Amino acid sequence: MRKAAAALAALGLAVLGVSATATTAHAGPICNSKWPDSRDGMVRAWDGFDCQGTYLGGTQGSDPFWGDSSGAFRGSDNNRASSVMNSGYIGDLDIVAFYRLSNYGGGYACLAPGEYYADNLSDNSFTGDYPANNNISSHRWVNGCSNLLT
Numbered sequence: 001m002r003k004a005a006a007a008l009a010a011l012g013l014a015v016l017g018v019s020a021t022a023t024t025a026h027a028g029p030i031c032n033s034k035w036p037d038s039r040d041g042m043v044r045a046w047d048g049f050d051c052q053g054t055y056l057g058g059t060q061g062s063d064p065f066w067g068d069s070s071g072a073f074r075g076s077d078n079n080r081a082s083s084v085m086n087s088g089y090i091g092d093l094d095i096v097a098f099y100r101l102s103n104y105g106g107g108y109a110c111l112a113p114g115e116y117y118a119d120n121l122s123d124n125s126f127t128g129d130y131p132a133n134n135n136i137s138s139h140r141w142v143n144g145c146s147n148l149l150t
Helices: 002-016 029-034
Strands: 042-046 055-059 083-087 095-101 105-111 138-142
Touching (some): 029 083, 083 105
Antiparallel strands (some): 095 105
16 A cells, blocks of 8 residues: 555656655766765765765764774764765665764754765755754664654
C-alpha cells in the first residue's frame, strides 16, 4: 500500500514538472566530476566549495567528533567542511545527518541520497538557524531527518 501511494505521489509530482529533489543544487561541475561511478556507501567532505580544496575525508560509518583522533574525520577537519557528498547505498540509513556540535548535538542538517551533494554549505543551515558552512563537528547515517534528537 505504501509503495502504491509513493508511486502515485511521485507520478503527481512528475505531472506537475516537480521532482522530489527539486531543492537539490547540482550546479557544481567539480562535485559532478568527483561523483563515483556507482554508489559506494560513502559520505565525503571538502574544505572548499564545489568539492574542491583539501579533501577532509570519507567514510561508510558515522563519526561522533570530527575533531578527535579517531574516525575518518580527525583533528583539524572539525568545523572546516564547505561541501559534502552522500554516495551512500539506497535503503536503510541512507541519509547523512550533519551536526553543529560533537556527539550529534547543536542542531542538524541532512543530505538525502537523491541530493548527491551540497556544493556550497554557505547556502545551508542547521536546525536552530545556525550556519552550516565551516561548522560541522559530527555526522551519522539516519533513516529520516525530521525530529532527530540534538
